[in-house]
Amino acid sequence: MSLLSVKDFTVSLRNRDVLRDVSFEIGTGEFVGLIGPNGAGKTTLMRAALGLLPFTGSSNLATLSENARARQAAWMPQAREIAWPVTVETVVMLGRTPYLSSIQNPADHDRKAVDDALDWMELTEFRHRDATQLSGGEQARVLIARALAQETPLLVADEPIAGLDPAHQISTMQTFAALARTGKSSLVSLHDLGLAARHCTRLIMLGNKGLVADGKPADVLTDRRLAEIFGVTAWFQDTDKGFVFQPLEVLQ
Structure with missing residues (x-):
């Protein structure tokens, strides 16, 4: 099953032109690292694939309605700062928005999704803390938890480990x-090639x-491509x- 399919993407x-003629698919149970130097178009690709930027070509997610898309893919942008003076638990509960109407209270399964997400990100003890009072790194973990609470087949995250x-x-x-081992998939942009090589499938x-x-990491990270x-x-x-990977020197 294809969770994300982009074809002839420009x-x-x-x-x-930031990207030209990019095509790929992401199926179930994959942890895909999106890598490239600054300015290569990683953020642009993810935003356009989600229908947040104009493009030519096709993306199966961009054709969906906003609510249907939010049930298929959770999006975590680079912006990390939480501006609302609310509890961590409240921020993470926002991940359940695609499943709740404006007048509907969270049900037991919504609260369980939030509990599980807080546990995943080691934030249970922070649940009643004011999210704006947390450090930048802690706020980043809260926003990842919010995406996890959305319980979508695909999670798309832009530099989630930065900071x-x-x-x-x-x-x-x-x-x-x-998550990949449970059948869910992630597309995650990364600058740390060592962590990408070690953990991504x-x-x-x-x-x-372009692409x-x-x-597989060992097949992609060749000497020639790195140079x-x-x-x-x-x-x-x-x-x-x-697999252990360590960048060493800048080529002159």
């Missing part, structure tokens, strides 16, 4: 990997206004603790 902003400390970066990546690399590579697209060298090895 996006232009301010009369300039998190190493322990919470790893635990968040483990959360996405665990698949990588999509963008560069030169450069799509496949051409990122301008770096790296050390990587498949170990008994999994």
